[in-house]
Amino acid sequence: MRFVVCGEALIDLMPEGGGTPAESPWVARSGGGPLNSAAALARLGKDTHFLGRLSSDAFGVQLRSHLEAAGVSLDLAVATDDATSVAVVSLDDQGKASYAFHFHGTSNFNWHADEFPTLGGDDWLHFGSIGAVIGAGAKNVLDFVSRTDAAVSFDINVRPSTLPDRAEYFSRVSDLMAAVGRGGGIVKASDEDIAWLVDDDSDPLGYAEGWAAEYGLALFLVTLGPDGAAAVWPDGRRAQVPGHRVEVVDTVGAGDTFMAGFLSAYTVNPRDVEAALRRGAGAAALVCTREGAQPPTAEELDAFLG
Template identity: 75%
Template sequence: MRFVVCGEALIDLMPEEMISPAESRWIARSGGGPFNTATALAKLGLDTRFLGRLSTDTFGRQLRSHLEGAGVDLSIAVPTEDPTSLAVVSLDTQGRASYHFHFAGTSAFNWAPGELPDLDADDWLHFGSIGAIIAPGARQVLDFVRRTDAGVSFDLNVRPSTLPDRAEYFGLISDLLTAVGKNGGIAKASDEDIAWLVDDDSDPLGYAEGWAAEYGLSMFIVTLGPDGVVAVKPDGRRIQVPGRRVDVVDTVGAGDTFMAGFLSAYAEDPTDVEAALARGVAAAAIVCTRKGAQPPTAAEVDALLV
């Protein structure tokens, strides 16, 4: 199976050191949710193509080099002279990441008609995050998902700072879920994503079950941070895998890497959802022990699962 990962590639500016009240040192790390998932899939040994817009500027060349180094095929990536999109990362005392974005007029969000190709029914399309939400490119992404014959997975990966209006954000998500559900696709969100969208943190799994049924999804996956993950079927069945306790450095890329681990196993055997969830949890646990989004190899995940 060929995996096509569509979405943003950007630079995460991460704090390294406060030199003085007037000066700080930062590091520019390659990032973006779909970018991380494409990198993780390739490192797990999957045939992976990145479908994103890569700038010709210095940061864009860094992103291209990172993807190529991981073994990602860039034959359908779109070169552009738009400047590379930036995310400024803040980490709390538990290593959890929050983001503030600089994306007006930048590479990741300016999809134009004709830049998104037709995919085959044997392909698997994975997309999501802010590249599917932010105009002007979001309309092109929605049309692309609507017309594709490929299998589809959608990572909501909600970023409230990019669009603070819950109702507007959910309206865009709803259109995308409808498109994903036409072929019985898969959606994934964290419990925090769901709580923010509905302004209610009481029962994320209940909302996931309702959306799986409403939109015709084959399952809705809810990640629960250190407590693991649950796949909710539209008939109410729930498949749960516990988390793995690790020494967390930070959580950058954890959800993106989970999806790569999950899809790598699900593509081999879609009947064993529990095993696919367990592989996703293991991959995410490893990335949490590293600084930034540094996904594991298949051998590293296999060793943890023994």
Template identity: 80%
Template sequence: MRFVVCGEALIDLMPEESISPEESRWIARSGGGPLNTAAALAKLGEDSHFLGRLSTDAFGRQLRSHLEAAGVNTDLSVTTDEPTSVAVVSLDDEGKASYNFHFDGTSNFNWQAAEFPQLEEGDWLHFGSIGSVIGPGAKHVLDFVSRTDAATSFDINVRPSTLPDRANYFALVSDLMAAVGRGGGIVKASDEDIAWLVDDEENPLGYAQAWAEEYGLAMFIVTLGGDGVAAVRPDGRIAQVPGHKVEVVDTVGAGDTFMAGFLSAYAEDPSDLEAALNRGVAAAAIVVTRQGAKPPTRAEVDAFLG
């Protein structure tokens, strides 16, 4: 199966060392949720293609090199002279990442209708994160998802600092869930994503079930941090697997890597949902033990699962 991952590729500026009160050292890591998922799928041995807008600037060249080194095909990517988007990453004491974004006039958000390919029924289109909700290109992403013949999955991956208005954010996400639901696709979010969208920290699985039913989804997947993950069907059936106790370095790329692990297994055998969830959780458990989004290989996931 050909996996086509659509969305942003950007530079994560991550703190490395404080040299003095006036100076600090930072690492420019290749990032962006869709880029991470595309790379993780390729590392797992899948036929992974990145559908994104890559700049010709130095950061853009780094992103393209990163994708190609991971084994991702960039044949569907668009080359642009617009500057690369940048995210400044902060880590708390537990290694959990938060982001401040610098997006104005940058490469990821100026999609044109003619830049999207025609996908086939045998393809799998995965998309999401901020590239699907930030204008002016978001409307073209929605149109593309609405008309594709490919199987679809959508990772909401909320970034509140990019669109602080909950109602506006949820309206955009709702349109995308409806587009995915027309083909009986899959939506994924973290429990924290759901809590922010609805301004309610109670019962994320209840919201997931309601949205799966309302939008006609095959399932809604909710990642639960260290507690694992649950997949909720429209009729309320839940498949849930626990997390793994590991030493967390940082959580950068955890959800993106989970989705790659899940999709690689689910596309191969949709009948064994629990096994697919377990592979996703294992892949995410490995990546959080590493600094930055460095996804595991298929052999590493197999070894981790024993």
């Protein structure tokens, strides 16, 4: 199976510590949810192709090199002279990341209808995050997902600062879930994503079940931070696995890597959803032990899971 991962590739500017009142050190890391998922899938040994808009600027060159080093094919990537998008990352005392985005007029948000390929029934399209929701090209992403013949998964990956209006954000996410549901696809969100979208943190799995039924999804996946992950079917069945207690360096790329781990197993044996959840949770735990989004190889994940 060929995985095609569609969405943003950007630069995460991360603080390095120290500095002076006039100057502070930062490191520019390759990032973006879809880029992270593509790199993770490739490192897990999957045939992975990145469908994103990559700038000709210096940061764009870095992003291309990062993807190629991970083993991701760039034959579907779109070359553009638009500047690379940038996210400024802040980490709290537990290593949890938050983001401030600099996106206006940048590479990830100007999709044109003729930039999307035709995918077949043997392809798996994974997409999501910010570029599917905001920007001039978001409608073209929706149209692409709506008409594709590929199997589809969608990572909601809410970023409230990019569109603070909950109702508007949920409306756009709903359209995307409906498009995914037309093909019986999969949607993933964190418990925090769901809580923000509905302004209620009481029952994320209940909302996931309702959306799975409403939109005709095959599964709705919910990551639960250190408590693991769950899958919910539209008929109310559930599967859940615990998380792993690890020393967290930061959480950058955790959800993106979870999705890669899950898909790497689910597409081999769709009947064993629990095994796929375990692989996703293990991959996410490993990436949290590393600085930035550095996903594990298949061998590292196998050794971790024992």
